[in-house]
Amino acid sequence: MKNYLFHSGIDISKLKLDVNLLNSQTLQSEHFVIDNNPKSIKEFIKLLIKRKIDVKHILFCCENTGVYTNHLSYTLLGLELDLWIVPAIEIKRSKGISRGKNDKTDAKDISYYSYRNIDKLRLYKLAEIDIQKLKMLYTEREKALKSLLLLETTKENNEFVNKEVFKEVSIINQSLTVRIQTKVNFS
Template sequence: MKNYLFHLGVDISKSKLDVNLLNSQTLQSEHFVIDNNPKSIKDFIKKLIKQKIEINNTLFCCENTGIYTNHLSYTLLGLQLDLWIVPAIEIKRSKGISRGKNDKTDAKDISFYSLRNVDKLKLYTLAEIDIQKLKMLYAEREKALKSLLLMETTKENSEFMSKEIYNEVCIINNSLVNNIKKAISKIEKRIKEIIKSNQQLDKQSKLIKSIPGVGEQTSLYFIIATKGFTAFKNWRQFACYSGVAPFEYSSGSSIKGRTKVNHMADKKMKSLLQMCAMTSLKYDPQLKEYYIKKKAEGKNSMLVLNNIRCKLISRVFAVINRETPYINTYKFAS
């Protein structure tokens, strides 16, 4: 692990960046405010170099603020500098008891978090361009589907009002619904084109879909969430990320809570895995037999389904690592 001389905490907002430069040896810090755009960030890096700051021995750390982080991440990685993006809740909980907040103190807290927790460091890497495109298209598809569901509720009014009144919005509503459906079709077509044009993504998609119960949308989201299976070392890490890994809740001899999953998870991935688990009970005899067996033992339905979700994740990572389609060995069992 690199021995960083400086830890630079960045509190990100839409228009500006509050930056705290912390010397890891003297613990002295300096505060800066710069605009949140590539030019200002590059100018700030040049300023640090002029101040004799060893920029290659500096760790940049910030919270994950979605698209507001993009200018910083693209610029720093373009300059081949080390960047660590941490979930906001992790930094918040590491602070202990605190009262009040502002951008300046937040930047300072981030820089001290970086210094104290450098053993947890996982440098940020950008997903390849095609995966970034898929992520944006998938997000647009989700928004379009929500809009479609909302617009289609207008049809319910026809049963509770006169035709004269309903016809005022009927034509407009039908036009909007058709346009949204066309937009969704275009998005899905473009997603398929991107995957097909990328040999690796196309292969990964086919391998994932070879598993009974796993369909088009789930395979796509697996690729997006794992950055093409580069962001997670094994299926257990991804199960934790997806919120299906069980954790023990106990303390001493008196507190023994039931083992359960944690609510901090990728809820979209979790819901997709739930649907896959339900589908696999219809099309996978092995998992169906497992479900029936565990139910007969008195296990809770959701507990068994959660186990199946974990099994599906392990299968996905197995076919990706082997680079061969899923083979149902159950049918060969005597």
């Protein structure tokens, strides 16, 4: 197994990344905040290189946050760096009961999780394009189905709402349902 000199825990949000860089020997860490875009991630890697840190000996670790993880994963894997994406529930369970949750402490917790659980390491690999498409299409289908179910719940209000109001809302919902079904082709 590779000997990592640093463990980088990354808390991901839509706009920013909170990064905690944990030194494996001293267990001292440093916190950074960068924008969640490929340019900022590359600049951060350049900063680490400028500080004489061998980025090939850093294990980058983050929680799976869906599409918000994409900039980080595409950029790091494009630079051939090691990335471990862990289900959020696994990191949460490893901490036990904790107080005072914020992005900075979450990033630190992720870096310590990476350090302590190195025996569970499974480096992340990008799925093939067809698999990525299927995942995204499945997610969109699930959203459309959920929307259809929500529109159907309006029928439950029939006995409690003015008949004229209910009729008008039902007509609108029916046209939305038809449009969603034809766009997604559920029939």
